[in-house]
Amino acid sequence: MTEMHGSGYQGPRWLRAARAATPLAAAIAMTLGATPAARAQSAGAQAATLEDIVVTAQRREERLQDVPVSVTALSAADIEAKGIGATRDVLPSIPNVTYDESFTVGNSFVSIRGVAQINNADSPVAIVVDGVPQNNQKQLKMELFDLERIEVLKGPQGALYGRNAIGGALNIVTQRPTNDFKGWVNAGYASGETKNAGAAISGPIVDDKALFRLSGAWKDSDGNVENVFLGENVDFYTSKDVRGRLLLMPSEALEIDLRVAWSKLNGGAVMDASMPPSDPANANREVYPRSDILGRSDRTIKDATVKIDWRTGVGTLTAITGYTDLAEDYYGDLDFCNPMDCPTGIFGLGPQADQRQILDVQLLSQELRFMSPDDQPVRWIAGAFYVNTKRDLQTIGNLLLPGLVIPLINNNESNDNDAYSVFGQVDWDLTEKTTLSVSLRYDEDQREQTDTGTGAKREESFSETQPRVVLSHEFTDAQLGYVSYGTGFRSGGFNGIGGRPFEAETLKNVEVGWKSEWLDRRLRVNAALFHSRSDEYQFFYVDINAGGAQVIDNLKEVEFTGGELEVQAQLTAGWQVYGALGVLDSEIKALDPTLTVPAATGNRTPKTQKSNFSLGTEYEFPIGSLTARLRADFNRMGKRYWHPDNLDVRDPVDLLDLRASIGSDRWTVTVWGRNVLDEFYWQDFNSVRFGAPGIDLGSPSQPDTYGIDFKYSF
Secondary structure (H helix, E strand, O other): OOOOOOOOOOOOHHHHHHHHHHHHHHHHHHHOOOOHHHHHHHHHHHHOOOOOOEEOOOOOOEEHHHOOOOEEEEEHHHHHHHOOOEHHHOHHHOOOEEEEEOOOOOOEEEEEOOEEOOOOOOOOEEEEEOOEEEOOHHHOOOEOOOEEEEEEEEOOOHHHHOOOOOOEEEEEEEOOOOOOOEEEEEEEEEOOOEEEEEEEEEEEEEOOOEEEEEEEEEEEEOOOOEEOOOOEEOOOEEEEEEEEEEEEEEEOOEEEEEEEEEEEEEEEOOOOEEEOOOOHHHHHOOOOOOOOOOOEEEEEEEEEEEEEEEEOOOOEEEEEEEEEEEEEEEEEEOOOOOOOOOOOOOOOOOOEEEEEEEEEEEEEEEEEEEEOOOOOOEEEEEEEEEEEEEEEEEEEEEEEEOOEEEEEEEEEEEEEEEEEEEEEEEEEEOOOOEEEEEEEEEEEEEEEEEEOOOOOEEEEEEEEEEEEEEEEEEEEOOEEEEEEEEEEEEOOEEOOOOOOEEOOEEEEEEEEEEEEEEOOOOEEEEEEEEEEEEEEEEEEEEEHHHOOEEEEEEEEEEEEEEEEEEEEEEEEOOEEEEEEEEEEEEEEEEOOOOOOOOOOOOOOOOOEEOEEEEEEEEEEEEEOOEEEEEEEEEEEEOOEEOOOOOOOEEOOEEEEEEEEEEEOOOEEEEEEEEOOOOOOOEEEEEOHHHOOOOOEEEEEOOOOEEEEEEEEEO
């Protein structure tokens, strides 16, 4: 941009705000010499403003309010205040985002603006931890601990985040190693004989040159959802997580960030409740699992990453290398019933059948990017990305007769995928107030599937160019508007052995957004309206007529229209309220003539939720030398349409969480309750009309749970 009065370029908006803070710091220093009453008044005024969050949503550090993207960001303070300890604790309260878990310890289903996660397919959301892409959908479900920030970007982010960012992106930033020796420990107890503990320690190995951080978390639970036939809980769960970071800074220009992580989950699996097919009321019935086999599953993830930043006079060169080894194994009931209730079984041949699936994934990724300095009127990013994925999957199903095991399914496949991309972005400050951003990315996926039983191979390539254009204007220092056009791409692929390929999905999105702060930064209002069109929309169902095959198929064309509103207000120095609303209308516009399952144009897309609304408040007040906090979070999830025939619809669900804590700068004790209204609902639902084996299947939600946590920092 060009300064209107000849004073020279002053930098982008976030940088001008940072410089403006310098006089503020001087004023604070002067305040320290004032009277106690004046100091208290100044501190109260400062505390009554909303926290400023710096994000890296567009690969650069920027104030949240300056990013022309619909982003929800949670700081470390927000994460602690909300009691966020896992992915499931953060995503459901974000506008137009749903998140559910079912079937195995590693399975999760996220949807952003109607673009949904499906079994055996790439994620619709780019998952990034400390700048490193997590390239398998099984990596989304995770325990969250020792975090600096969580950012959720809504709408297609393919230009910067690449393939599979068709719905948005989840950017998780862990705490960096520190130059001071510090850390924390915590422990807790909750419903279902749930016990948890965690710790982190950080400090210098060589001051200013080599810093370390080691953190970990552990949880063990007997579960809260009972199998009414076996009399045992099906959702038992144990998690063990360790993460280590080593930050090397041999010079001011060079930074090397080494990260290793290990995660192991063990728990229940195949915990769906079965219901005789009746009418759409099954989508709202309160029924519990009744299988005669207690399912089990485990997932292990080992990660290692190296991130190198080399700052030069013309920009910063970044290289990120990542390696992941992921394995998941589950075993459970295939008929989802028991000999007493279902004496002939699902196939009419006997009362019992079982299933098992063994998954092994290895990923190796490399990203290179070069980024210009921040304080230029024209800023740019250019880069390239490569990931190789080796994925082996064995699916087994047996009919169990007295003294006899009859194989029903035994598919063993090996997949070898290579994905390449090049990308770039230019941000041009047209004037002091107006910025034009243009991004472009080209992705190509080369996929190969091998039937390890016969040696038969099939290959397919999918490619897409993803442009993005954003025009933003700063109407005042606290009012930013933007309009954008962006695209997303989710690669196609192969169904299981013998199944037909499914097409790649592409999405085009037009969006108008507004970000604003009012009343001396005591009120924040952010809003966005969008319209998207998806071609070859991917969805999932089970085809019992094809031997129980898990099928990914396409809807030729669908459209989404919706909006998001987020409001946050600091009413007093200790009292904050916040609310968010997401509304979404989806419509199937055209069907592929080869589609064999029931669907109709004009219907809503599968697993689409019409709306979600959240409202909360937190009140902080002193008790002697201690600080107490009271918090309430309410979330209403609107109607959910499970299948493209729209016959099974889940009614709205109201969830209420409560928290109360007391403590000091060193320690905190918190008591909490989740889903205190004890709402029952299905996290996932599969109708017999869509391949469920002669029955409707639902994955039940968690009941009301309560707990107490203790944390000590040093």
